[in-house]
Amino acid sequence: MPSKSPAQILLEKADKKANSSGGWFSSATAKYEEAGDLYQQAANSFKLEKLFKEAGDCFAREAECRENCKETNEAANAWWNAAKAYKRGFPNLAIQALTHTIIHLTKSGRFRQAADREKEIGQIHIQEAQDIRKACESFERAGDWYAQEDATATANACYKDAADLHAEIDEFPQAIARYEQVADHSLTSALTKYSVKEYWLKAGLCALAMNDPVSARRSMQKYCTQDATFPSTREAKFVNALIDAVQAGDPEAFTGAVVEFDQITKLDNWKTNILLKVKRGIQDEPGLT
Incomplete structure (x- = not known):
């Protein structure tokens, strides 16, 4: 029987902790905090082994533990780490993880960071998913959020990218409106x-x-x-x-x-x-x- 890798051992520990019924004196929050830490360690260990799908899955489980503890910033961060792992060959999962990140960021009013992540989604749509219309939507949404935060130059760069893409799919009136706006x-x-x-x-x-x-x-x-x-x-x-x-x-x-x-x-x-x-x-x- 092949021996388990360090990452797999950590993952089993994390699963066990997450699924355990808390004892008399331990709170559910403490249980999820510990499980979240273990999932994070397992994820980093999988990354060392270049198993990026497994790493992404562990970061996603970590994120869910952080959500159970109402730790919004930590959850947003864990979802982003999941996205970075999934980007190595799993674009659709990366987009899902980034979408979770954005929900947490916008809830806590961090629109500048939300715009950064939304722009990443746009780039994945172009490079991996070849979905230009969805990329347009992401760049425009990111542009609106940057504009709200007074990051005007970055907003305009997003609107210009959206305009270029609108023109590529023959949506010329939308492209013209964006070019004129910029x-x-x-x-x-x-x-x-x-x-x-x-x-x-x-x-x-x-x-x-x-x-x-x-x-x-x-x-x-x-x-x-x-x-x-x-x-x-x-x-x-x-x-x-x-x-x-x-x-x-x-x-x-x-x-x-x-x-x-x-x-x-x-x-x-x-x-x-x-x-x-x-x-x-x-x-x-x-x-x-």
């Missing part, structure tokens, strides 16, 4: 003002991807009144050249504008994908005059 906020500070042209460029591309050059042009005019330096930027000239090409139904002019812009500012994957959508729109509808 741009409006960035205009209020000399430190962030330089990034506005990038948000407006993306919003303009989203309007063109909706095959709506008229509202794209109207938006560009609005942006130019919001920031007098915008019309002279390469971004503004680029979007206006694309609008002209789309309205003329001229794929060659469109490609020319893209190549010219790309020679100085390399287009990233996001822009390339949106531009391909716009170009397909021109080719599908000849003679948009």
